[in-house]
Amino acid sequence: MIIVKGENVAIAVGTGGAIVAAFYFIWRKFRPRGVPTSVQWDIFAEMGDVNRDGHINSTDSKLVEAAFNAIPGSPDWNPAYDLNKDLVINLRDEYIIIANDRLNIWDYFGL
Numbered sequence: 084m085i086i087v088k089g090e091n092v093a094i095a096v097g098t099g100g101a102i103v104a105a106f107y108f109i110w111r112k113f114r115p116r117g118v119p120t121s122v123q124w125d126i127f128a129e130m131g132d133v134n135r136d137g138h139i140n141s142t143d144s145k146l147v148e149a150a151f152n153a154i155p156g157s158p159d160w161n162p163a164y165d166l167n168k169d170l171v172i173n174l175r176d177e178y179i180i181i182a183n184d185r186l187n188i189w190d191y192f193g194l
Protein backbone atom coordinates (compact mmCIF):
# COMPACT_ATOMS: atom_id res chain seq x y z
CA MET A 84 0.00 0.00 0.00
CA ILE A 85 1.27 3.47 -0.90
CA ILE A 86 -0.07 6.63 0.74
CA VAL A 87 0.85 9.98 -0.72
CA LYS A 88 0.06 12.94 1.49
CA GLY A 89 -0.23 16.41 0.03
CA GLU A 90 -1.41 19.72 1.44
CA ASN A 91 -5.06 18.75 1.35
CA VAL A 92 -5.10 15.43 -0.39
CA ALA A 93 -4.49 11.81 0.39
CA ILE A 94 -4.16 9.16 -2.28
CA ALA A 95 -4.24 5.62 -1.05
CA VAL A 96 -3.51 2.77 -3.43
CA GLY A 97 -4.14 -0.91 -2.84
CA THR A 98 -6.46 -3.07 -0.79
CA GLY A 99 -8.29 -1.01 1.77
CA GLY A 100 -7.13 2.21 0.17
CA ALA A 101 -10.56 3.75 0.43
CA ILE A 102 -10.68 2.97 4.15
CA VAL A 103 -7.25 4.50 4.70
CA ALA A 104 -8.29 7.57 2.71
CA ALA A 105 -11.46 7.87 4.81
CA PHE A 106 -9.51 7.68 8.07
CA TYR A 107 -7.02 10.23 6.75
CA PHE A 108 -9.87 12.57 5.81
CA ILE A 109 -11.39 12.23 9.29
CA TRP A 110 -8.00 12.75 10.93
CA ARG A 111 -7.43 15.90 8.85
CA LYS A 112 -10.81 17.24 9.94
CA PHE A 113 -10.61 16.48 13.65
CA ARG A 114 -6.89 16.42 14.51
CA PRO A 115 -5.72 18.78 17.25
CA ARG A 116 -4.85 22.16 15.75
CA GLY A 117 -2.42 24.83 16.89
CA VAL A 118 -3.59 28.01 18.56
CA PRO A 119 -3.38 31.14 16.38
CA THR A 120 -1.49 34.09 17.83
CA SER A 121 -3.24 37.44 18.38
CA VAL A 122 -1.34 38.81 15.37
CA GLN A 123 -2.65 35.94 13.21
CA TRP A 124 -6.21 36.62 14.45
CA ASP A 125 -5.80 40.29 13.53
CA ILE A 126 -4.45 39.50 10.05
CA PHE A 127 -7.24 37.02 9.43
CA ALA A 128 -9.88 39.50 10.62
CA GLU A 129 -8.57 42.02 8.08
CA MET A 130 -8.92 39.33 5.40
CA GLY A 131 -12.65 39.07 6.19
CA ASP A 132 -13.10 37.05 9.37
CA VAL A 133 -15.02 39.92 10.93
CA ASN A 134 -16.63 37.80 13.66
CA ARG A 135 -13.25 36.21 14.47
CA ASP A 136 -14.43 32.61 14.52
CA GLY A 137 -11.50 31.46 12.38
CA HIS A 138 -13.57 30.99 9.21
CA ILE A 139 -14.23 33.43 6.38
CA ASN A 140 -17.69 32.63 5.09
CA SER A 141 -21.28 33.81 4.59
CA THR A 142 -21.66 34.64 8.30
CA ASP A 143 -19.04 37.36 7.88
CA SER A 144 -20.67 38.51 4.62
CA LYS A 145 -24.05 38.90 6.31
CA LEU A 146 -22.58 40.99 9.13
CA VAL A 147 -20.92 43.35 6.65
CA GLU A 148 -24.01 43.50 4.43
CA ALA A 149 -26.14 44.47 7.43
CA ALA A 150 -23.90 47.51 7.90
CA PHE A 151 -23.78 48.58 4.25
CA ASN A 152 -23.25 52.32 3.75
CA ALA A 153 -22.35 52.87 7.40
CA ILE A 154 -19.74 55.52 8.05
CA PRO A 155 -18.09 56.54 11.33
CA GLY A 156 -20.86 57.83 13.59
CA SER A 157 -23.60 55.73 11.94
CA PRO A 158 -25.51 53.38 14.27
CA ASP A 159 -24.32 50.38 12.21
CA TRP A 160 -20.68 51.52 11.98
CA ASN A 161 -18.17 48.90 13.08
CA PRO A 162 -14.54 49.57 12.17
CA ALA A 163 -13.93 45.81 12.00
CA TYR A 164 -16.25 45.60 8.98
CA ASP A 165 -14.41 48.35 7.08
CA LEU A 166 -11.87 45.92 5.69
CA ASN A 167 -10.25 48.30 3.20
CA LYS A 168 -10.16 51.12 5.78
CA ASP A 169 -11.80 53.74 3.51
CA LEU A 170 -14.27 54.76 6.24
CA VAL A 171 -17.37 53.36 4.56
CA ILE A 172 -18.74 49.82 4.73
CA ASN A 173 -19.82 48.70 1.27
CA LEU A 174 -19.28 46.26 -1.59
CA ARG A 175 -15.55 46.90 -1.64
CA ASP A 176 -15.35 45.35 1.83
CA GLU A 177 -17.64 42.53 0.74
CA TYR A 178 -15.31 41.76 -2.18
CA ILE A 179 -12.46 41.14 0.26
CA ILE A 180 -14.57 38.53 2.05
CA ILE A 181 -15.59 36.94 -1.25
CA ALA A 182 -11.94 36.79 -2.36
CA ASN A 183 -11.05 34.88 0.81
CA ASP A 184 -14.28 32.88 1.14
CA ARG A 185 -13.92 29.44 2.74
CA LEU A 186 -10.45 30.01 4.18
CA ASN A 187 -9.88 29.03 7.79
CA ILE A 188 -7.19 30.44 10.04
CA TRP A 189 -5.65 27.06 10.91
CA ASP A 190 -5.04 25.94 7.33
CA TYR A 191 -4.07 29.44 6.23
CA PHE A 192 -1.29 29.66 8.81
CA GLY A 193 -0.44 25.94 8.71
CA LEU A 194 -1.40 25.37 12.35
Ligand SMILES: [Ca+2]
Nearest residue numbers: 132136138143
Ligand atom coordinates in the same frame (compact mmCIF):
# COMPACT_ATOMS: atom_id res chain seq x y z
CA1 LIG B 1 -15.89 34.35 10.46
Ligand SMILES: [Ca+2]
Nearest residue numbers: 165167169171
Ligand atom coordinates in the same frame (compact mmCIF):
# COMPACT_ATOMS: atom_id res chain seq x y z
CA1 LIG C 1 -14.60 50.04 3.37
